[in-house]
Amino acid sequence: MITLKFILNGKEVSITTEPHIRLLDLLRDKFDLTGTKEGCGVGECGACTVLMNGRAVNSCLALAAQVEGYEIVTIEGISNGDVLSPLQKNFLLHGAVQCGFCTPGMVLSAAALLDQTPNPTEEEIKDAIAGNLCRCTGYKQIVDAIKETAKELQVK
Amino acid sequence: MRSTTIEILFPRNLSEALSIFSDAKENLKIIAGGTDVVTGIQQESKRFIDTEVLVDINRIPEIKGIEVRKKKISVGAAETFSDILRNNLIQNELPLLWKACSSIGSVQIRNRATIAGNFVNNAPCADTVPVLLVYNATVEIESLSSKREISLQEFLQGPYKTQLNVNEIVTRINIPIPSKTFVGDFYKLGRRRAVSISRITLAVLMDMRGGIIDEIRIASGAVTPIGARLTGLEKFAEGKEVNDRFFKTLASKMGEEIIKITGLRWSSEYKLPVVQQMFYQLLKSIEQRSL
Numbered sequence: 001m002i003t004l005k006f007i008l009n010g011k012e013v014s015i016t017t018e019p020h021i022r023l024l025d026l027l028r029d030k031f032d033l034t035g036t037k038e039g040c041g042v043g044e045c046g047a048c049t050v051l052m053n054g055r056a057v058n059s060c061l062a063l064a065a066q067v068e069g070y071e072i073v074t075i076e077g078i079s080n081g082d083v084l085s086p087l088q089k090n091f092l093l094h095g096a097v098q099c100g101f102c103t104p105g106m107v108l109s110a111a112a113l114l115d116q117t118p119n120p121t122e123e124e125i126k127d128a129i130a131g132n133l134c135r136c137t138g139y140k141q142i143v144d145a146i147k148e149t150a151k152e153l154q155v156k
Numbered sequence: 157m158r159s160t161t162i163e164i165l166f167p168r169n170l171s172e173a174l175s176i177f178s179d180a181k182e183n184l185k186i187i188a189g190g191t192d193v194v195t196g197i198q199q200e201s202k203r204f205i206d207t208e209v210l211v212d213i214n215r216i217p218e219i220k221g222i223e224v225r226k227k228k229i230s231v232g233a234a235e236t237f238s239d240i241l242r243n244n245l246i247q248n249e250l251p252l253l254w255k256a257c258s259s260i261g262s263v264q265i266r267n268r269a270t271i272a273g274n275f276v277n278n279a280p281c282a283d284t285v286p287v288l289l290v291y292n293a294t295v296e297i298e299s300l301s302s303k304r305e306i307s308l309q310e311f312l313q314g315p316y317k318t319q320l321n322v323n324e325i326v327t328r329i330n331i332p333i334p335s336k337t338f339v340g341d342f343y344k345l346g347r348r349r350a351v352s353i354s355r356i357t358l359a360v361l362m363d364m365r366g367g368i369i370d371e372i373r374i375a376s377g378a379v380t381p382i383g384a385r386l387t388g389l390e391k392f393a394e395g396k397e398v399n400d401r402f403f404k405t406l407a408s409k410m411g412e413e414i415i416k417i418t419g420l421r422w423s424s425e426y427k428l429p430v431v432q433q434m435f436y437q438l439l440k441s442i443e444q445r446s447l
Contacts, residue, residue: 002164020162020210022194042195043265044351055238055267061194062268063187065164066212109263130350131262 006067009033009077019065024048026064027074035075035104039133046132049105050074056112058131075104078111087111090149096141102134110146119150162197164210170218170298173325176211178300180322183208188234189268191261192277203277219272219327222246228330233272238263240271249333252287252342252359259283259344262351272326275308278318278382285312285383286359286375287342288329296328305330315381337363338371339446341438345430354378356431360438364446369393374410379431380417389413398443407436 002019005012008031015030027033027050039047041060048059051073078085084092087107097103106129113120113128120128125146126139134142164187167173177184187193187210196204213219213234220232222243229245237257240246247254260266260274260283274284285308293308297320308329311319320326340361346352357377363370372393377383389410396402411432415424 018161019164020197022198041198043191043261046262046264049264052267056264057267058264060198061190061265063164063190063194063210065166066187066190066214068166112263127350128263131264 007071021064023062024059033074046105049108056109086149090145094141094145096145098137105132166212174300177323188270191269231329233326234270237266255342256283256287281354281378286357286377289375290359290361290373291331293331299324339442343434403439407432
């Protein structure tokens with residue numbers, strides 16, 4: 001067993017765990033943060049995307065022990081309590097959520113993009129979410145929601 | 157998920173890592189981005205069934221960073237593809253490497269996966285291998301008692317086999333900066349544009365002078381058992397006059413060369429014409445940009 005310290009959704013946390021479980025399992029099973037989904041489990045679908053020091057990563061490809069000292073943000077850390085983030089609000093407004101399984105990963109990939117590239121082109125948006133598969137909503141609404149959010153954040 | 161636990165070590169510098177490797181056995185594996193190792197463990201792949209110790213090399217400063225050393229660009233083994241893509245030196249001096257890195261996986265994969273991780277397991281489909289081969293890249297390898305630098309071609313021994321011993325680690329990849337007269341391109345064919353295992357990769361670097369091919373370097377990946385330079389083809393092309401007919405001859409000769417290496421396969425009927433056509437188009441685009 002290993003004791004890890006890291007920052008999870010803005011709060012310093014400490015947890016004792018088997019070192020070789022995946023970050024995905026640590027988040028879901030030890031912290032009950034079930035917004036992070038497991039889809040393929042091999043880094044192809046992006047449903048398990050979280051932010052690691054601000055960068056989008058697949059939590060199914062990182063081991064729990066590797067997050068020591070890092071800052072992790074999951075979908076639960078994107079909203080401010082009950083107040084949705086601009087991205088979340090726009091996903092709803094543009095009908096970018098159907099079954100919702102890919103949504104947490106999509107929102108986090110989009111958040112990482114807008115953090116680094118506040119005014120992305122459509123190509124940049126598509127590249128940012130190329131690692132997030134959606135099988136029911138369709139990508140147009142998702143791209144629209146991200147575009148709209150970028151526009152809103154520019155005005156502010 | 158496996159029931160036996162794995163110990164994970166986090167060396168803080170290279171000498172700490174080298175002493176861990178010095179009495180390493182087959183039960184020890186290195187982990188960096190985890191894109192290969194974690195899925196391997198999770199899927200109980202044979203390659204990791206005996207793994208008891210993982211050494212995380214992400215916190216070793218000596219194997220990070222991109223810098224110029226003796227007219228070569230030296231890339232730290234644990235440098236992620238995202239960091240490589242953000243580097244201006246790579247973009248300006250090694251555009252084929254930049255292009256190959258940008259074609260790998262997705263943003264999430266590129267944020268974690270590392271350059272050495274791409275070739276240390278010598279998978280035939282490693283996207284950076286053909287470009288590193290045409291750039292004549294060398295690999296720096298260290299153990300507690302030795303340090304050596306060999307060409308990437310020598311390093312890659314056979315499918316999933318390399319020269320790396322269990323007590324060694326790849327520390328840096330060194331790439332000579334090619335003269336500006338070299339123009340090249342990289343091509344990748346996958347089932348879709350993102351997150352796909354390549355079916356065909358090609359890299360070509362050509363130095364054309366006065367309508368004559370002065371030097372040409374050609375490498376393939378995924379269609380050959382390991383990424384490899386096609387030296388026979390290179391020798392055939394050097395000194396020849398550049399024209400459309402010659403490019404067509406060269407492309408059809410490339411097909412013969414690949415068949416010689418791999419034998420006829422069920423996929424040859426599809427892959428061969430694609431390889432030949434794409435190689436021809438690469439040559440045409442390089443010719444146009446060389447003028």
